[in-house]
Structures are given as C-alpha cells and as structure tokens.
Amino acid sequence: MDVGRFAECCRRQDEDRNGARSLERSRLSGTRAMATRRSTWRPLSYQNPCRPILSSPCHCAGHLSPNSSSGSTNVNSTDRDDSTRQWTGRGPTHKMRQPLSTLFLFFFSFLSLPLSLSLTTPDSDSQAPQDYIHAETDYQEQLHLRPLPRAALLASFSFRSNTTFSEFTSRNFRLFPRSLGQILSYANTRELHLRFNLGRWDAESWGSRPWNGAREGGTGVELWAWLVADSEAEAERKWVVLTNALSGLFCASLNFIDSTRTTRPVMSFRPEGNHNDVDPGKMHLLHGVLPHEVVCTENLTPFLKLLPCKGKAGIASLLDGHKLFDASWQSMAIDVRPICVGEDECVLQIEQTIDMVLDVDRAKRPRGKVFLPSLSRLVQLTYHCRESHSPSSPISLPPLRHKQTIPLSRHLLSPRSHSQPGLVPHPGLRPSPERRLSFIQSLHSAHLSPRSLFSQGIFCWRSGRTRKREGKHSVLPSFSRRRVQPRPASSRVTRRRRVGFGRAPDSATSLRRKKLHRLRPRTRWRAGTAAQPFEGRTCLVHLLRDTSLVYADLSTYVDGEAYSK
Amino acid sequence: MRIYLHTLTARLIPNNSTTSPPKDIKVKESVDLIKKINYRPALDRARPSHLELHLTVPPLSTVQLTYTFDKTILRYTEYPPDANRGFDVPAAIITVLPDDSSDPSAPSPDSNLQPRYSLRTTTLLCSLPTPDFSMPYNVIIFTSTAIALAFGGVFNILVRRFVAADEGPVVGIAALKRRLMLRIGGLLKKLGVKA
Numbered sequence: 001m002d003v004g005r006f007a008e009c010c011r012r013q014d015e016d017r018n019g020a021r022s023l024e025r026s027r028l029s030g031t032r033a034m035a036t037r038r039s040t041w042r043p044l045s046y047q048n049p050c051r052p053i054l055s056s057p058c059h060c061a062g063h064l065s066p067n068s069s070s071g072s073t074n075v076n077s078t079d080r081d082d083s084t085r086q087w088t089g090r091g092p093t094h095k096m097r098q099p100l101s102t103l104f105l106f107f108f109s110f111l112s113l114p115l116s117l118s119l120t121t122p123d124s125d126s127q128a129p130q131d132y133i134h135a136e137t138d139y140q141e142q143l144h145l146r147p148l149p150r151a152a153l154l155a156s157f158s159f160r161s162n163t164t165f166s167e168f169t170s171r172n173f174r175l176f177p178r179s180l181g182q183i184l185s186y187a188n189t190r191e192l193h194l195r196f197n198l199g200r201w202d203a204e205s206w207g208s209r210p211w212n213g214a215r216e217g218g219t220g221v222e223l224w225a226w227l228v229a230d231s232e233a234e235a236e237r238k239w240v241v242l243t244n245a246l247s248g249l250f251c252a253s254l255n256f257i258d259s260t261r262t263t264r265p266v267m268s269f270r271p272e273g274n275h276n277d278v279d280p281g282k283m284h285l286l287h288g289v290l291p292h293e294v295v296c297t298e299n300l301t302p303f304l305k306l307l308p309c310k311g312k313a314g315i316a317s318l319l320d321g322h323k324l325f326d327a328s329w330q331s332m333a334i335d336v337r338p339i340c341v342g343e344d345e346c347v348l349q350i351e352q353t354i355d356m357v358l359d360v361d362r363a364k365r366p367r368g369k370v371f372l373p374s375l376s377r378l379v380q381l382t383y384h385c386r387e388s389h390s391p392s393s394p395i396s397l398p399p400l401r402h403k404q405t406i407p408l409s410r411h412l413l414s415p416r417s418h419s420q421p422g423l424v425p426h427p428g429l430r431p432s433p434e435r436r437l438s439f440i441q442s443l444h445s446a447h448l449s450p451r452s453l454f455s456q457g458i459f460c461w462r463s464g465r466t467r468k469r470e471g472k473h474s475v476l477p478s479f480s481r482r483r484v485q486p487r488p489a490s491s492r493v494t495r496r497r498r499v500g501f502g503r504a505p506d507s508a509t510s511l512r513r514k515k516l517h518r519l520r521p522r523t524r525w526r527a528g529t530a531a532q533p534f535e536g537r538t539c540l541v542h543l544l545r546d547t548s549l550v551y552a553d554l555s556t557y558v559d560g561e562a563y564s565k
Numbered sequence: 566m567r568i569y570l571h572t573l574t575a576r577l578i579p580n581n582s583t584t585s586p587p588k589d590i591k592v593k594e595s596v597d598l599i600k601k602i603n604y605r606p607a608l609d610r611a612r613p614s615h616l617e618l619h620l621t622v623p624p625l626s627t628v629q630l631t632y633t634f635d636k637t638i639l640r641y642t643e644y645p646p647d648a649n650r651g652f653d654v655p656a657a658i659i660t661v662l663p664d665d666s667s668d669p670s671a672p673s674p675d676s677n678l679q680p681r682y683s684l685r686t687t688t689l690l691c692s693l694p695t696p697d698f699s700m701p702y703n704v705i706i707f708t709s710t711a712i713a714l715a716f717g718g719v720f721n722i723l724v725r726r727f728v729a730a731d732e733g734p735v736v737g738i739a740a741l742k743r744r745l746m747l748r749i750g751g752l753l754k755k756l757g758v759k760a
Binding site for chain 2: 203209214216217220222260263265272
C-alpha cells in the first residue's frame with residue numbers, strides 16, 4: 001500500500017541526494033516524512049511523487065492469495081481509510097516545525113485529492129490481479145506467506161509498478177525501471193516475460209502452484225516476448241537485440257538464446273496485456289529457453305535493482321540471496337505488459353514476482369539461532385479473530401470482533417514453542433506468563449488452539465529490528481511507536497542511545513552528539529532512528545483451518561490505531 | 566532431437582484402472598485425443614524442433630504421449646565442456662485452456678481467454694552420443710612419450726663424444742720418471758752447451 005509510496009519517495013530521495021547515504025538512511029523510518037518535507041521545498045511546478053501519499057487512497061489494500069482457491073480476504077476499506085488517516089494525522093507535526101512546508105503540503109494534498117479519487121474509484125471493486133490498474137504511475141508490493149506441509153513455507157513476493165504510455169514514450173521513468181524500459185523500447189517489445197526457476201514444485205504434497213503456474217517457468221531461464229516487427233526477419237533481429245541486452249542486464253546467458261533455441265509457439269501462450277492498438281499480424285511471439293542455466297545470486301541482484309528502492313526498503317529488504325537460493329523451489333519472474341483500463345489511457349505494467357518454498361527445518365538447522373534470518377526481524381503480530389461469515393467473499397470475513405496486538409517473538413519464539421514445527425526459540429526472549437495467557441485466550445476465542453495454529457506454521461511478520469543488549473537479542477517494542485512531539489536534544493541523545501546502539505556513551509561522546517544534533521536538521525535525526533517505514537505496510541497471512549479462518553495481520557501500529565475503526 | 570512425427574501416439578489410461586492388470590487398460594486412439602498439431606521440424610544448426618499439441622484430456626485419466634526420435638550428432642566443437650553430462654531438453658509447457666477456447670491458435674482480441682493453469686515438466690537430461698573426448702589427450706600423451714623416449718636416445722647418441730680408452734697419456738711412476746729424466750736431461754743439455 002503506501003509502502004509503495006514510500007518506495008517512490010525513497011527512490012526520489014535517492015536521485016535527489018545522489019548517493020548511498022540517503023538509501024542507507026531510507027531503510028530506517030523517517031525517510032517518508034523527510035521526503036514529504038523535502039518535497040515542500042520544491043517549486044510548485046515540480047511534480048513530486050511523494051505527493052499522492054498525502055491524499056490518495058492506497059491501491060494494494062486488497063489481498064490476493066497466490067492460490068486463488070484458498071480464499072482471500074479483503075481489508076480494503078480499513079486499510080485505505082487508515083492510511084489516509086495516518087497521513088493526515090501527521091500534519092500537525094510538520095506544522096509545528098515548519099509552517100511554510102505545511103502550507104505547501106496541504107496545498108498539495110487538496111490539489112491531488114480529487115485527481116486520485118477519481119482515478120482510483122473505478123477499480124476499487126475489482127478482485128483479479130490484473131485489475132489493480134490505475135491510469136497513473138503507481139507502485140505496490142505484497143508478500144504472502146502460505147504454510148505448506150512438512151514444515152515448508154511458501155513466500156510469494158510481488159512488486160508491481162505502472163507507468164503510463166505517455167510517460168514511457170517520453171522516457172520519463174519514475175517507477176518503471178529505466179534500464180529495462182530502454183531495452184523494451186529499443187527492441188520494440190510490447191510484452192515481455194522472463195523467468196528464472198530452480199527446483200521442482202512438489203505438487204503432490206504442496207498442492208497447486210502459486211499464481212496458478214502463471215508466474216513460473218521451466219528450470220533455468222525462460223524468456224518469451226511479443227515483438228512488433230514488419231517481418232519475421234526483423235523480429236529475429238529485434239529478438240537478438242533483446243536477448244543480448246537482457247543478458248547484460250540480468251547477468252544471465254540469455255545471449256545464448258539464438259535461432260537454434262528460439263521457437264515460435266502458436267497455441268501455448270497468449271498475451272496478457274492489451275494489444276488492441278497493434279496490428280495482430282505484426283505481433284511476433286518468440287520464446288527461448290535455457291534449461292542448463294544456473295540461477296543464482298548474480299541474477300537476484302539485478303532483479304532487485306529494478307525495484308524503485310533496489311531492495312533497500314520494503315519487503316524486498318527481506319530478500320536474501322542466501323535464503324532465496326537455499327529454497328526447495330524458487331521462481332523469479334518479470335512480466336511487462338501493457339494494460340488499458342479504459343479506451344483512452346494505457347499503462348505499461350511491470351510485475352516482478354519471487355516465489356520460494358522455504359524448508360523451515362533446514363532453515364532452522366544452522367546453530368539454532370534465528371528462524372529464517374531474513375524473515376526473522378519480526379516484532380509484532382496483530383491478529384484478528386472473526387467468528388461469522390460475511391456475504392462479500394466466499395471465505396467471508398465478518399466484521400472485526402476481537403483484536404489484540406501481541407509481540408510475536410515473545411510468544412512464537414518462546415522456549416515452549418520449540419517443539420512446534422516451524423518455530424525456533426529465540427535465545428534472549430522469555431515470554432511473560434500473562435502475555436502468553438492472553439494470547440492463548442484470544443486463540444481460544446477464535447476456536448483455535450495454539451497448537452493447531454502453530455502446527456500450521458502460520459505467522460505474520462512485522463519487519464522490525466532486533467538489537468543486541470547484554471549479549472542477548474531483544475525486540476524493541478518502542479521501535480514502532482510514533483514520536484509526534486519534537487524532543488529536546490538531550491532526550492534525543494538518550495533515545496538514540498537506547499534505541500540504536502544500546503551502549504551508554506561516555507560524556508564526551510554524548511556531548512559531541514548533542515552538538516551534532518543541534519547542527520543537524522531534524523529530518524536526519526528522524527531518519528536515523530524511528531521505524532516509520534514499517535508503518536503502513538500490511539501483510540496478510542491466512543490460515544485456513546476447516547471453515548474458521550484466522551488471519552494474522554501485519555499491523556501497522558502497535559497500539560492498533562490502524563484498525564481503530 | 567529429431568522427432569518422427571508419424572510415430573506420435575497418445576494413449577489414454579483411466580486412472581481407476583491403475584491397480585488392475587494391464588490388459589484391462591483401455592487404450593484410446595490418438596485421433597480422439599489430439600485436436601490439433603503444430604509441428605515445426607528442426608533444421609540443423611538453424612532452429613529447434615517445436616511440437617505443440619492441442620489435447621482434450623478426459624477427467625480422471627492419464628494420457629501418454631510417445632514418439633520416437635533420433636539423436637543428432639554434433640560437430641566436435643559444438644559440444645559443451647561437460648559433454649558427458651548430457652543435454653538438457655527444455656521443459657514441456659502444459660497449459661490448461663479455458664473451456665470456451667476451441668481453437669487456441671486463433672488470434673482473438675479477447676484477452677479474457679487466459680490459460681487457467683500452466684505448469685512445466687521437469688527438464689529432461691538426454692545423453693547424446695558423445696565422442697571420446699579423452700582420446701586425443703591419450704594419443705597426445707602416448708605419442709609424446711614415445712617421441713621423448715626415441716628422441717632422447719637418438720639425441721644422446723648423436724651428441725655424445727666417444728673417446729677411446731688408450732688415447733690418453735700414460736699415467737704411472739715410470740712415465741713420471743721418464744718425464745722427470747727428460748726435464749733433467751734438458752737442463753743438463755743446456756748446462757752442457759753453456760759449459
């Protein structure tokens with residue numbers, strides 16, 4: 001949802017600041033706020049990508065399970081409202097600090113409000129993944145976790161960004177990766193599908209494939225594309241250009257897809273996008289496979305670099321090559337397709353998907369320390385128990401009845417849960433008895449026993465940060481609290497020491513920090529400490545057990561403000 | 566791989582008869598199963614074989630597709646470094662079409678005819694006849710050894726200088742005494758001339 005906005009801001013920040021410093025900082029929280037405030041310093045003619053954050057509803061609120069048969073939930077309205085509320089609620093903070101910026105900020109908000117509303121209204125009811133289209137540039141990312149039998153876990157990452165055709169043709173790349181866009185325009189490619197696959201999907205024990213098999217390829221590398229060319233010979237030439245360019249971009253041996261490996265399927269593939277504006281006789285489908293290609297981390301790095309934040313923020317920061325390529329089965333997919341919402345405006349959509357099946361037992365094995373190190377930076381679990389069915393969806397979610405926020409790690413990573421599959425005790429954590437009791441009570445209210453929940457291996461994660469304190473890992477509950485009021489410099493130093501470093505500085509250091517903080521602008525301080533980028537990120541995990549459904553929600557706030565409705 | 570398309574057969578095996586003896590298996594003719602075939606034969610070093618079939622598979626049944634094929638023999642420079650590993654045949658792509666798509670190859674502007682489900686088979690590893698790439702190595706080693714042995718011997722014989730055992734000066738007390746006497750004689754002769 002507005003992680004995408006944040007990502008956009010992050011990218012813009014990156015371009016603005018022209019360096020890795022901002023990216024490094026953007027991993028932490030205050031970047032969005034910082035970007036927002038920076039945007040207000042610009043002249044009014046500058047089209048700021050951060051502007052829609054302030055007013056537009058989020059687009060990716062709807063949840064789509066990779067396996068469509070497993071049901072889906074919709075929390076669109078709540079998410080949308082909350083994200084809006086969240087940002088409007090932040091206004092007074094800025095107001096106190098910089099009245100001028102706030103003025104601009106509100107100006108932008110009101111300016112963009114009708115526009116975004118009008119654009120997002122038509123498709124708000126749509127359910128299919130292709131239908132989350134807006135005739136504007138946007139970005140969204142999703143992570144779905146699905147437990148599979150035998151302690152396996154399917155993690156589906158999906159990153160989708162749109163750009164309008166007019167911006168694409170005028171080479172105004174904002175969220176769409178420029179490197180790929182230039183290749184596409186140079187090779188006259190209308191639609192592109194690129195797959196990197198490893199392993200074998202064990203359909204007998206894992207069931208149906210994620211995305212109904214639409215986002216995976218054969219072992220190795222698979223590429224197919226629709227090119228616009230007048231003749232077959234020209235299409236071949238464009239194809240060679242395309243494969244060579246992609247080979248350089250993705251560090252794969254795609255340039256070995258020559259004519260001896262290129263086929264022209266007739267029946268097997270269909271374009272996913274809208275190609276009504278092109279003569280069908282000029283569309284050439286070419287398909288090439290490299291089954292011997294070994295997919296490895298050198299392919300993941302350019303894959304992540306296509307993202308607006310280049311894997312530095314958002315759920316892409318969870319993608320670790322060591323874990324991804326340790327998976328039992330993994331698939332990386334890139335799909336570029338033109339999609340027309342109405343008759344007037346078409347968007348070019350790039351969707352990057354990573355699906356992987358993690359073997360939890362194997363992930364547990366090294367030293368027994370951390371469960372899924374890349375996914376282990378999880379702090380909070382908010383789960384909602386629902387007891388009746390709603391008419392809207394087949395699996396049906398009734399209105400919220402019970403809501404509680406629970407520090408995930410204190411329960412799931414407790415020593416008692418060591419015997420449960422998919423769980424590893426966190427060495428430094430001891431759950432308090434009353435918290436565990438409350439958690440179990442809330443599970444009972446959902447007609448679920450903790451054991452059944454745990455045995456399904458279903459969790460939802462909130463990305464946070466753990467720190468070392470006294471040689472133990474501990475979770476920072478204060479990490480996701482929002483600080484609204486500006487604090488004096490001395491308290492800032494204290495907080496920073498407590499949150500960031502965990503080591504009491506000597507007096508000279510603290511004095512130096514005080515001076516530094518006086519000199520530094522406020523935004524840099526916020527960027528360094530708070531956990532704001534994780535606000536607004538919503539991850540849904542489903543647990544289907546008979547007919548009762550519990551979904552764990554990666555909530556945005558510890559205090560449940562996001563669902564206070 | 567070169568496919569002999571005339572050998573392509575499709576056999577339908579109902580799933581419920583898998584436990585029964587094989588003679589009960591009903592084999593349906595491939596004519597009923599295969600609706601359409603799109604085949605593009607391979608040209609050596611120009612294009613691969615490409616076979617697409619439009620099948621109708623009844624529920625709860627297994628379809629076996631069999632065809633015979635030839636393995637081509639490559640030039641020795643066309644083999645990969647690990648030629649004995651075999652050659653990867655790309656995965657077959659199985660696409661489950663929606664019900665209302667009678668002819669999948671027909672260009673339809675309607676984009677709703679997306680495939681319902683698609684899956685890839687595993688990659689097939691096909692071992693082609695591979696020449697013995699170690700033979701040149703063995704030959705080189707063997708001939709090099711033979712040449713080294715022969716050349717070393719001949720060169721040694723040609724270059725070495727042979728000296729007879731009695732060509733040198735005689736060494737002994739008598740010879741020393743004779744040389745000494747010669748020197749003394751010479752001295753005496755000088756002295757005698759002078760005197």
